[in-house]
Amino acid sequence: MAADESKAPKKKAEANPPASYDVGYAKPPAETRFKPGQSGNPRGRPKGAKNKPQHIGTETLHDIILSEAYRKVAITEGNKRREIPILRATVRSIALAAAKGQPSAQKLLLDIVNKTEAAKRQAYERTAQEFVQYQFEWEEVFAQYRAKGLPLPNPAPHPHDLQFDEATGAITIIGPQNEAQKLKWEEASDSLQRLEESIAELQIMREDPENCDIKHLIDDDIAFYTNIRDRIRAALKGWRRRT
Numbered sequence: 467m468a469a470d471e472s473k474a475p476k477k478k479a480e481a482n483p484p485a486s487y488d489v490g491y492a493k494p495p496a497e498t499r500f501k502p503g504q505s506g507n508p509r510g511r512p513k514g515a516k517n518k519p520q521h522i523g524t525e526t527l528h529d530i531i532l533s534e535a536y537r538k539v540a541i542t543e544g545n546k547r548r549e550i551p552i553l554r555a556t557v558r559s560i561a562l563a564a565a566k567g568q569p570s571a572q573k574l575l576l577d578i579v580n581k582t583e584a585a586k587r588q589a590y591e592r593t594a595q596e597f598v599q600y601q602f603e604w605e606e607v608f609a610q611y612r613a614k615g616l617p618l619p620n621p622a623p624h625p626h627d628l629q630f631d632e633a634t635g636a637i638t639i640i641g642p643q644n645e646a647q648k649l650k651w652e653e654a655s656d657s658l659q660r661l662e663e664s665i666a667e668l669q670i671m672r673e674d675p676e677n678c679d680i681k682h683l684i685d686d687d688i689a690f691y692t693n694i695r696d697r698i699r700a701a702l703k704g705w706r707r708r709t
Contacts, residue, residue: 590635597630597637620708622648627705641705654698655707661695 538549550558557578563571604625611618627641642648665688671677672684 586635593635593637594630597628600628601625618708620648624708640703651702651705652707654702655705658695658698658702661691661698665691665695 535553536551539552539555540547540549541555560571560575560578564575604621608618622642622644623639624641627639629638629640630636631638642651668684668688668691672681672688677684
């Protein structure tokens with residue numbers, strides 16, 4: 467009983483510090499201290515925050531990997547020094563090790579080659595299938611319009627503007643790839659036709675004896691229009707307007 471009585475005054479003294487309470491390191495003012503049972507972080511730590519990992523964005527990680535793989539390093543070939551991507555240097559080192567007879571390098575190189583050729587073959591077949599499918603679908607549409615006696619549609623890209631390279635498996639579009647481009651190409655085609663007509667008229671004027679005195683001026687105009695015509699032809703790459 468005596469022990470309990472000795473503890474009571476001590477607790478009371480702690481709960482009510484004297485007016486001369488020293489404020490300093492680890493001794494905040496009494497009015498700002500937490501009360502018994504009061505939390506310093508009432509909301510607590512967010513749920514799941516303890517083991518929450520910090521992730522790098524997927525796209526950023528891809529960019530980092532590709533950037534490092536294609537970063538150039540200096541190599542020496544004979545007496546010459548040049549820069550090549552790290553990826554190429556890595557494959558080259560594997561190939562050289564395989565050529566020297568290292569079994570692990572030979573196995574790795576063969577595995578890389580087989581997987582690369584398989585991926586290339588799949589890409590070739592997929593592109594070829596897409597090309598044939600696009601051509602087939604539009605030919606069916608054209609047949610329906612012809613049967614009804616209607617003007618044929620003019621899609622972009624037009625199926626007749628697509629070329630498939632059987633050697634590389636690449637598709638080349640000789641023409642506009644969307645409606646916005648089609649309008650620009652059609653405008654350029656109209657301009658080309660007007661230039662052709664202007665050049666033809668100038669050539670007729672040039673042959674007229676009455677224009678002998680201004681023949682040099684006509685030649686300048688022909689050269690000017692011819693230059694513009696050739697530039698437009700090169701931009702259109704042989705494409706012709708279908709409507």
